[in-house]
Amino acid sequence: MLLDARDLPNDTELTPTVCIAGAGAAGITLARALRGSGFSVVLLEAGGYQLEADTQSLYEGKSVGIPYYHLHLTRLRYLGGTTNHWTGWCRPLDTIDFEHRPGIPHSGWPLTRAELDPYYARAQAIAELGPYDYAPQSWAARERQPLLPLDPALAATALWQFSPPTRFGGRYRDDLERAVDIDTFLYANVVNIETTSNGSRVAAVRAVTLDKKRLTVRPQVFVLALGAMENARLLLASTDGHPGGLGNRNDVVGRYFLEHPHANLGVLLTSASPEDFNFYRGVHNCRAGSPPAIRCALMIPEERLREERLSGFSATLEARIESPTVGRDLRIGVESLMRDLQRTRARASYQIFGRLEQIPEPTSRVYLGPRRDRIGMRRLILDWRLAPQTGGHVRRSMELLAAAIGKSRLGRVYSFLHANDPPCPARWPDVIGGHHHMGTTRMGGDPRDSVVDRDLRVHGIENFYVAGSSVFPTSGFSNPTLTIIALALRLADHLREVVK
Amino acid sequence: MTVRMGRRRLLGVATMVTVAGSPLVYLLGEGLAQLAHAESRSRRRLRERLVSLLRSGDKARQIGRMYLWSRSPPPTLDELISNVVPTIDQDAALTSERWELRQYVRDAVEADYEEVYLVPIGGWLLSETEAELCALTVEPAAP
Numbered sequence: 141m142l143l144d145a146r147d148l149p150n151d152t153e154l155t156p157t158v159c160i161a162g163a164g165a166a167g168i169t170l171a172r173a174l175r176g177s178g179f180s181v182v183l184l185e186a187g188g189y190q191l192e193a194d195t196q197s198l199y200e201g202k203s204v205g206i207p208y209y210h211l212h213l214t215r216l217r218y219l220g221g222t223t224n225h226w227t228g229w230c231r232p233l234d235t236i237d238f239e240h241r242p243g244i245p246h247s248g249w250p251l252t253r254a255e256l257d258p259y260y261a262r263a264q265a266i267a268e269l270g271p272y273d274y275a276p277q278s279w280a281a282r283e284r285q286p287l288l289p290l291d292p293a294l295a296a297t298a299l300w301q302f303s304p305p306t307r308f309g310g311r312y313r314d315d316l317e318r319a320v321d322i323d324t325f326l327y328a329n330v331v332n333i334e335t336t337s338n339g340s341r342v343a344a345v346r347a348v349t350l351d352k353k354r355l356t357v358r359p360q361v362f363v364l365a366l367g368a369m370e371n372a373r374l375l376l377a378s379t380d381g382h383p384g385g386l387g388n389r390n391d392v393v394g395r396y397f398l399e400h401p402h403a404n405l406g407v408l409l410t411s412a413s414p415e416d417f418n419f420y421r422g423v424h425n426c427r428a429g430s431p432p433a434i435r436c437a438l439m440i441p442e443e444r445l446r447e448e449r450l451s452g453f454s455a456t457l458e459a460r461i462e463s464p465t466v467g468r469d470l471r472i473g474v475e476s477l478m479r480d481l482q483r484t485r486a487r488a489s490y491q492i493f494g495r496l497e498q499i500p501e502p503t504s505r506v507y508l509g510p511r512r513d514r515i516g517m518r519r520l521i522l523d524w525r526l527a528p529q530t531g532g533h534v535r536r537s538m539e540l541l542a543a544a545i546g547k548s549r550l551g552r553v554y555s556f557l558h559a560n561d562p563p564c565p566a567r568w569p570d571v572i573g574g575h576h577h578m579g580t581t582r583m584g585g586d587p588r589d590s591v592v593d594r595d596l597r598v599h600g601i602e603n604f605y606v607a608g609s610s611v612f613p614t615s616g617f618s619n620p621t622l623t624i625i626a627l628a629l630r631l632a633d634h635l636r637e638v639v640k
Numbered sequence: 641m642t643v644r645m646g647r648r649r650l651l652g653v654a655t656m657v658t659v660a661g662s663p664l665v666y667l668l669g670e671g672l673a674q675l676a677h678a679e680s681r682s683r684r685r686l687r688e689r690l691v692s693l694l695r696s697g698d699k700a701r702q703i704g705r706m707y708l709w710s711r712s713p714p715p716t717l718d719e720l721i722s723n724v725v726p727t728i729d730q731d732a733a734l735t736s737e738r739w740e741l742r743q744y745v746r747d748a749v750e751a752d753y754e755e756v757y758l759v760p761i762g763g764w765l766l767s768e769t770e771a772e773l774c775a776l777t778v779e780p781a782a783p
Contacts, residue, residue, distance in 0.1 A: 467763050469702070473702055543756040
């Protein structure tokens, strides 16, 4: 049932089995997956059915690190959450992304890709994707498109499927409306989480409406699913009995903020025909009426990443550049080399756009600022930072990409990072984020450097869980939504097992 | 762990063997001057043959200059030639057909890419052999 918290009597108290804060991809998936479990579920959503300025303004904050989007524009606060403006890119994390990797500090998930695979398979349908198949070979065969003949030791093809994109609020609104065991309260802003006096259990969740009506939920189990920024914000703001914030005994909450750095990395000067690159350019809508759309990129293979201890790297080929200005001084010389030595002719240039994994970095963080919003919550400050070794990793990946292209006689690569020799992080090309917020309540076995355990339970609090990309210890280069959904499904299975 | 014996490493070993063996050449005495003269002539010829593979001399020189500028100290002419065509292959390279020499260099370039022996030249990531070949079009320091 969908309800408006503003219509409730003041100081209403609810006692469901499970309370979920946040009706985005994680919260809605979890609530739906708990249907038929015998649990009563309360789902708290801060917004309504559409964007409303006064509610959205509660997301305003400040960015003091790498230039970032306005914090109130990079996520959405109404039913469906940020899925209301996502573009639908879906890809599971790779096996290597779950591993502890020497060379990648703070890496390693307490679960494996194989453990998540069944949930990824189920997540496909929820995000309205095609079969759980991300092998470029099978899609190339299906689409009768050639794959580039890349040396598999140097580079490989990565494939994304596209969700329509599923707007979770609109797509699953009827489900929520009809569900007899889910009560979804709109306009309920969660402002505090209270624990029992010994701090071992969540006792109450306090929410308010913008017109100051108060709602208290006393659930058996509480799940925080507000997105990676708000999850940290609420934990840090919940200080009753927990001076540094709830779950923050070791000062981990809010730290390790991850994004997917995106940057224009260089230019591919190619001798291949546009047809050869067709599969790598733009979105392929596949056969009419046969979803999903797909897109390919170049990536560094997992084995190479392990061998060279590199972070994940992918690059899409963007706009065809008719007369590139970058590297122009030497371009004719480079074209001559291709012609004279490899008997190939430069035909086109494409922009190489990196979609990168960020190395976890504790100083990259969100924290509470001094200013407050209209419901009294301290606003967030984002200090997005990249680890110092990032530039070196990306440079090396560009070299591997250039090697793969050169070896296969496909052309030559111009790299902005190498044009700036000697290496200097300040001369990075402009880095932007992908609106992917991750890592602020990371998952791990050790409470000293993580917030939740492998079951997504907050360390030391028996009935408190966190869902969403805030639990990712590392991010790979894949977009986060499919993994968010898969983890929510896995959490639902766990709750069905442990909650009586 | 796989141990790869790349072309560069092979070349290094060959150079070490050559260097280690060179005192013996000195002991040979009388024919030394003539031999050196002949060697220098054949190196010059080999350099000309290699440079002739590049049709655009000016553009290659531009790349070559930037390559030499980026090396400290810059390689000598002999080093450049030996890097592009290892000593052991030089006699054959002098008498080979032009297409064979081009094929030889092409293989070397592609081996560089396979082994990721790349050098950034003004932002372009080129094979080291390509850069060295371009550098042969410049007059580097004498050995």
